Amino acid sequence: MTTFAQPDLVRVQLEPTGSWQRPAAGGAEVTCRPEGSGLRVGVAATGGVSRAHLRWRRPLAAGSLVLGxxxxxxxxxxxxxSSPRAEQMHPWMVLVHGPAGSWGAGVDVRAGAFAGWTVDAEGVSLWLDVRAGADPVVLGGRELxxxxxxxxxxxxxxxxxQCALAGxxxxxxxxxxxxxxxxxxxxAYGRDFDADAVVRDARMIADLVGDHPVRPFEVVDDGWSIDGTADGRQSSGGPWDRxxxxxxDMAEVxxxxxxxxxxxxxWFRPLQSRREPPAGALRPWEGGWALDPSHPATLETVTADVRRIRAWGFDLIKHDFSTFEAMGRWGFQMGPRPVPGDIxxxxxxxxxxxxxxxxxxxxxxxxxDGIVLGCNVVGHLAAGLVQAQRTGDDTSGRVWERTRRMGVNTLAFRLAQHRRFFTVDADCVASTPATAWARNRQFLDLVARSGTALFVSVDPATRTDAVDADLSAxxxxxxxxxRPGGVEPIDWLHNATPxxxxxxxxxxxxxxxEAETGADPYDRTDATSGQGPLLVGGGGAVPDL
Incomplete structure (x- = not known):
């Protein structure tokens, strides 16, 4: 690890769409203080401030590859x-691999800003979004x-x-x-299942692992709560008290x-309520109300919900949808403006x-002492506060192609975060009549060898002696x-699903x-959450900040 030199350029943007200027000219201050092997960036301002930009001159070697x-x-x-784009934002950290070796830059987890990098032929830039929702943050007398x-x-x-950078x-x-x-x-996809089906799955997983001293989990996913509907949309929200x-009787379950x-x-969805709360509402959302994570009343509600779930006897809590609720976007929609203009x-x-x-x-x-698994959570901000993290979007029990492009991709390109940030969860391995076991069993094998989280979703109709043997092993x-040492992608420099x-x-x-069909770029049949298209954009141009 090397020490970051002082930046060659520092600018701030006071208003979200305002001009960039030197900090002192706008009554702002950006400090860069060495801290061990890192450089601590502080921001202060007499009024509001929206973003900071730091720039280092570092020419990019010819033939370099870039990964964010x-x-x-x-x-x-x-x-x-292989053709780096100067305007593309690389969230949180960036790697460059070239003829002379590899280097990377990043920011510590639980940062005070949404931090993204751009790399061009002449240098490297760090862009820090310090807004409070859509508004300039008003820091008062404190340094951020x-x-x-x-x-x-x-x-x-x-x-x-990549492993060294994550560490x-x-x-x-x-x-x-x-x-x-x-x-x-x-x-099940949240439909047509009951407590008996959940217990049946628990019995199945217990039988498959036998007398192994480490005991597996049975996770009750969406579909257990009292759902409401509005405008034909299911809200799948709280209250989470029954x-x-x-x-x-969830304690009995x-x-x-x-x-x-x-x-x-x-599983639960902490920032979605079926009815408007007395305090802490952010906006009408998904047939209910999104809760404001900055409001004390919301934190009181969420804290009470989590304590209740633990008191019922659940050892693992999977909380979901919070980024979507709080920011109104999925990650693939954020681009260079991760915080939208209407929050x-x-x-x-x-x-x-x-x-x-x-x-x-x-x-x-x-x-x-319960285990927290974050889903639709900003992993870089949650590291050290969740034991496990769903690092990719949903796999599928309906369309194998979705599992390939989501599950395999996230396992390969975010595997370095495993045990360095949290336990990586590349999402479930399905066994369903709609998907070929010949493909799913390969994903099952790779995830098992990796030592990352392995959750299986097994339709009872697909169980055979052969499938059970694969699952058990x-x-x-x-x-x-x-496996000792886990796994490492080899052809990932030129294959997005190694x-x-x-x-x-x-x-x-x-x-x-699947040779019979190939990858279908038009498939949209498995829109079970906020999944993005097959190919998602690189994030837009930096001048649009």
Missing amino acids: DAWERSYGELAWQ EAATVRWIAGNDGPFAA ALCTDPLPTGPLVGANNWYY GAGSFA AARIAGEGVRPGL RFFDRARTTAEVLVGFYRAIHEAAG ALRLALDGG AVWRCAAETLTYDWI
Whole structure:
């Protein structure tokens, strides 16, 4: 790891669409203080301030490849670029691999700003969005710790460099053992299941892992709560104080799962309410109301919900949709403006990044010694506050192509964050009549070997002796922690869904493409959440900031 030099240029933008200027000219101050091997960037202002821009002159070697990360989950878009685009924003961290080796730059997790990088032929820029929602943050007399910048370099290959960068940016990941189990979402999709079906799945997963000393989870996903509808749309929101139908007594459901020798887990959507709350409403949303994570009343509600879920007996809490609720966008829609122009937070003295970190911290503290799995969570801001993170968008029990482009891509390009930020969850492996087991079993094998989270979604209609044998072997391997040393993508420099992987001394080749059909760029049949298109844009031009 090397020390970042002082930037060659520093500018600020006071108003969200205003001109860029030197800090002193606008009554703002940007400080860059060495802190160990990093550079701590502080921002202060007498009035409001929206963004800061830091620039380093660092010529890009000819033939270099560039790789960024994603604002929250990735959506199948991560790939090394052989023709770097000067205007493309690379969220949180960026890697450059060239003839002389690899180097990377990033900001520490739980930053005070949404931080993105651009790389061009002449240098590297860091763009810090410090707004409070859509508004300039009003810091008063305090100095904002916007980011701590770090830079790594090495000659051991691009994957080793990515691992080194992730390790440098987070020094306090939450420890957790193997995360393995069942989740019925990808065959039930929140419909036509009850508590008996959940217990049946718990019994299945217990039978498949047998007497393994590490016990798996049964996660009750969406569909257990009392849903409301408005304008024909299902809100799937709170209050989260009881379930519907056979889920009316959630403590009993948790006890029944535990009675099968399996650890209970539960999904919920903390920032969505079916009715307008007395305080803390952000806006009407998805047939209900989105809650404002900057409002004290919202944090009180979410804290009470998490404590209640833990008191029911659920050891794992999967919280979902919070970025979508808070910011009104999926990650693939954020581009260079991660915070949209119509978000008005209650608290305008804290940046959006600070608000989200506070929200994640409230859930972490309320969960106590429970395991928190974040989904649709800004992983770079949640690292150290969640034990596990869904790093990519949904896989599928309906269309294999979705699993290939989402699951394989996120496993390959965000694998370096595993155990350095949190336990990586590339999402469920499905076994359904609609998808070929010949493809799913390969994904099952790779995830199990990797030691990342392995959750399976098994339609009972697909169970055969052969399928059960595949599942049992993979689940037990995952409960062991995967293969020693995990896996590493080999052909990822030129393949967005790598087919060649290294596992210890083995070289493994997977066949992800269904030869009969090929990859369908027009498929939209599995829109089960806010999934993006097959190919998503690179983020727009920096001048549009």
